[in-house]
Amino acid sequence: MGQKISGSIKSVDVRGEPSYRPVRRELRGPDFCRPPRLDLLLDMPPASTDAQLRHAWNADDRSLNVFVKEDDKLTFHRHPVAQSTDCIRGKVGYTRGLHVWRINWPARQRGTHAVVGVGTAEAPLHSVGYTALVGSDSESWGWDLGRNKLYHDGKNRPASTTAPTYPCFLEPDESFVLPDSLTVILDMDDGTLSFMVDGQYLGVAFRGLKGKRLYPIVSAVWGHCEVSIRYVNGLDPEPLPLMDLCRRAARLALGRERIHHIDTLPLPQTLKNYLQYQ
Numbered sequence: 001m002g003q004k005i006s007g008s009i010k011s012v013d014v015r016g017e018p019s020y021r022p023v024r025r026e027l028r029g030p031d032f033c034r035p036p037r038l039d040l041l042l043d044m045p046p047a048s049t050d051a052q053l054r055h056a057w058n059a060d061d062r063s064l065n066v067f068v069k070e071d072d073k074l075t076f077h078r079h080p081v082a083q084s085t086d087c088i089r090g091k092v093g094y095t096r097g098l099h100v101w102r103i104n105w106p107a108r109q110r111g112t113h114a115v116v117g118v119g120t121a122e123a124p125l126h127s128v129g130y131t132a133l134v135g136s137d138s139e140s141w142g143w144d145l146g147r148n149k150l151y152h153d154g155k156n157r158p159a160s161t162t163a164p165t166y167p168c169f170l171e172p173d174e175s176f177v178l179p180d181s182l183t184v185i186l187d188m189d190d191g192t193l194s195f196m197v198d199g200q201y202l203g204v205a206f207r208g209l210k211g212k213r214l215y216p217i218v219s220a221v222w223g224h225c226e227v228s229i230r231y232v233n234g235l236d237p238e239p240l241p242l243m244d245l246c247r248r249a250a251r252l253a254l255g256r257e258r259i260h261h262i263d264t265l266p267l268p269q270t271l272k273n274y275l276q277y278q
Contacts, residue, residue: 034201037098037235038185040248045277047231055092055101055216055231062088063126066220074230080223085113085133087125090216090229096188100232101216104181110145111222117142117151118186118193118209119217133219140217141193141206148176150205166195167202186214189237250275 047055057076059068063086066078076088090101103116115132119140127133134142135151142151148170149163157163170176176197183196191210195202218227251259254275262275 032201032203035098035185035187035190037187037240038100038201040240040244041098041100041233041235043248043251044233047233052231055090055229057088057229058091058215061091061121061125061215062086065126069226072228075226075228078220078223078225078227082223083129085127085129085131085219085221087119087123087133087217087219089119089121089123089125093121093213093215094186094188094234095213096237098189098235098237099186100183100234102181102183102230102232103216103218104228104230105145105218105225106180107178109222109225109227111220111225112146113219113221114145115142115151115219116145116182116184116195117206117217118184118214120212120214123217130221131219134217141209142217142219143195143205145176145178145182152206166205169203183232184216188212188214247275247277 053073056074057068062068062076063084065081065084065086066076066088068088069075069077078086105114105116111130113130113132115134117134117140119134119142123139124133124137127136132142132144132147132149132151132154134140135144136154138153138156140152143149143166144151144163147163148165148167150166151163154163167176179198185194185196186192186209187194188210191208192204193206193209194204216229220227254262262272265272267275
């Protein structure tokens, strides 16, 4: 831990020797198929500040060893309490639609057990000792950022089995060095939880989430760590209007380089505003 990267994912083997294998791997199979609705959501303007605050950490739904900062309602701070694992939930529980949020958790503040995921209102928020609390029971699902493992109902997992590796394309002697930020993708219509890092979709981590009300949740052990949540946006399950689909097609045709030069196009101002979500 403690290494930071940007723009790509770096592979590191267990001996601590950097392995600079190609980052953008060709991933096949349904679990690695990036949902079209996700691309549409990420192309939309980000949620407003008011919306981000509505979907922020819940100051009334937390371990007593963490608190939401007065000067930054999107960030919580953990007290340096020894032999304690502490969680906090988001304010909003999701039952339908596609929801995306970003977690910023400095790599040097993660410690031995840093887990990001979702949980129900019944998921525990505190445990004695250091543990991967998110994913420890049937009420939460989590990704251990240090061990690259997925946890759900861990305390009832047979001793003869190991937690699944995530991303699942990692070699046995390989692990992630994650950057400070990652993106969480919760699709309650499909019942899946996925993650993205530096723009790379890592595939489905969990399935079978339909019919539940799930909240963003993290569990932390590092004293004075500060973790931020920023709601990106959401999409309702209803079919998208043709107007939105046409705008998406036009923006795709423009490409990444020209998308920022829409104002220079020989088009009516109304159409320029439409293409820029204005």
